[in-house]
């Protein structure tokens with residue numbers, strides 16, 4: 412299929428941001444192209460430039476049959492790369508509004524977890540739920556992301572904590588065909604009650620769960636909750652060694668509630684795609700991250716709901732860390748799917764500039780989940796995943812709940 416998208420007021424291509432691999436972003440790195448057109452063949456961008464430079468010679472040079480082209484008039488709107496949600500827990504049953512009420516009365520997230528609530532209460536409900544119920548609720552959430560211009564959605568398991576329900580969750584993720592998904596295994600999210608301790612449960616993850624789930628092809632990448640009272644750095648390294656041998660990309664929830672001093676150890680794994688949360692990261696962690704290819708995924712809505720401080724985004728950005736943003740959508744710490752809320756918090760409370768937020772939610776989010784070479788900029792050779800905006804791009808991430816997205820275009824990855 413050959414398509415020509417034309418009559419584009421501005422194409423925000425992110426060409427320079429792409430060249431800089433999403434680091435040290437300045438306004439000019441958004442690389443806006445005025446009065447643009449874009450040629451797409453088999454879902455790949457083969458040409459993007461000024462509409463007035465389109466000519467039969469150009470088609471000849473590109474070796475494209477001009478007669479077969481389908482023309483799509485974008486009505487003088489602005490376009491930009493579609494959004495990428497790189498950290499969500501979108502498959503779950505039930506809700507935790509009661510805990511929200513408790514937290515507002517002064518009970519902490521950790522205290523709720525110690526009393527059997529928190530992650531474990533969602534595990535209880537998710538174990539009971541049928542695949543079709545989970546698929547149905549996931550589809551509604553997927554639609555919510557699609558309406559905001561998301562074309563690729565990362566979704567974690569982690570509310571099963573046993574083989575049967577972890578498998579059920581991953582199958583539900585893989586069976587959703589209305590958006591592109593990345594299925595992240597999060598078996599080590601917490602220790603279920605029927606295990607002596609975290610070591611014991613990790614043994615079962617390694618010896619019992621992972622072999623079966625990998626064999627079934629259900630795991631695109633793997634995550635873990637490294638935190639005081641949850642999994643230790645030693646346990647995480649053992650988990651990462653196993654997964655590295657299986658060539659599975661890695662990520663970790665880390666430095667969310669306390670500082671782990673583990674960033675250096677984790678960055679030794681060259682399949683480490685991202686480290687997420689990083690509220691309590693220290694300067695040595697920032698230095699390590701700036702020097703490796705791992706993306707920092709910051710999740711300010713969780714910090715907002717947990718009344719935490721926010722991660723030192725400005726320090727990370729200035730040090731040259733590649734920073735992405737995501738919702739962390741889940742029923743406990745971050746019960747919101749709203750991308751505009753994430754961006755507004757990043758600008759208000761993390762001193763991120765609008766260009767940094769735009770790159771964080773497109774190119775850098777693509778890097779965070781292993782698609783940096785295919786998505787996140789409107790440049791030749793990349794997949795044509797883009798949004799047509801209903802307003803100027805500088806109105807994005809300004810008004811919470813405002814999503815001026817007319818249409819999202821994307822193909823299968």
Ligand code: NIG
Pocket residue numbers: 500529530533636664667713739741742743744745
């Ligand atoms: O990213 N920190 C661990 N996991 C989730 C919370 C999950 C939950 O509370 O259900 C997070 O914040």
Ligand code: FE
Pocket residue numbers: 498500664739
């Ligand atoms: Fe999370």
